[in-house]
Amino acid sequence: MMQIKKAVFPVAGLGTRFLPATKASPKEMLPLIDKPLVQYVVEEAVAAGIEQILFVTGRGKRAIEDHFDINFELEALLYEKGKDAERSQVREIAEMVDIFYVRQKQALGLGHAILCARDFIGNEPFAVLLGDDIIDAQRPCLAQLLDMYRKYRGTVLALERVPLENISSYGCVRANHISDNYYEVADLVEKPKREEAPSDLAIIGRYVLSPDIFPILEKLEPGKGGEVQLTDALRKLAREEAIYGCVFEGVRHDCGDKLGFLKATVDLALKREEFNGVFEKYLRERLGCEKP
DSSP: OOOOOOOEEEOOOOOOOOTTSSSOGGGGOOEEEEEEEHHHHHHHHHHHTTOEEEEEEOOHHHHHHHHHHHOOOHHHHHHHTTTTHHHHHHHHHHHHHEEEEOOSSSSHHHHOOOOOOOHHOOSSSSEETTTTEEEEOOOOOOHHHHHHHHHOOOOEEEEEEGGGGGGGGEEEEEEEETTTTTTEEEEEEEEEEEGGGSSEEEEEEEEEEOTTTTHHHOOOOOOGGOOOOHHHHHHHHHHTOOEEEOOOOSSSEESSSSSHHHHHHHHHHHHGGGEEEEHHHHHHHHHHHOOO
């Protein structure tokens, strides 16, 4: 059975919801406690067995390349200061996985960004991870999708139940339940109105895709927002082969949204041993709450 070793990270977006912080710095490099958002997602991919990553970048994304590169000057400075733990941590970032880059020269949507990865992927299944979604899970979200891929040998989408009043912010699916948290996808709709949504099952930023998606993306006309929508391509693919969905186990933080980013910061900070309850104590004092 073919093992999935390649992943695509579309990171060419402008991050306008976080202006002015993203005017000169990529949204993917916003720090969540002490790591940039994109590093959390790269670590998830590596933990799931991914060996090669392609970043689909755009103008102004050089900081991502620098972050995952070796920084000899910084390492030398840390060595001189006797900061061996920090030096090892910096080097590990550069060595955790093989990384490649390609430019998406025009912001033509997620589907177009994935099409830019065609030469890198070739004719094999691959993963796609979006940096907006930080998923805190005991077993990496992507690993859960790969489990389902190995069982059914088809495209797998990460699914999450969301309130119907929020469904218009997502692609969503009409799906038939198979077992436990596994579904077979019958249809997909990009950002439907609440009354037109086929379900409350939203597509989240993790995918395992068949290479058969590429010829569909190549011929696909722009959809909503004038962009080449991945959901539209998946809808066409579903007519040709089976597509599956996995309602993953874990907590998703929508870090493409300011409130979601703040919630992620609090939730992940509360789990850090180094704060040893001090942060929780501060929050309770700030909110005037007594610990039960």
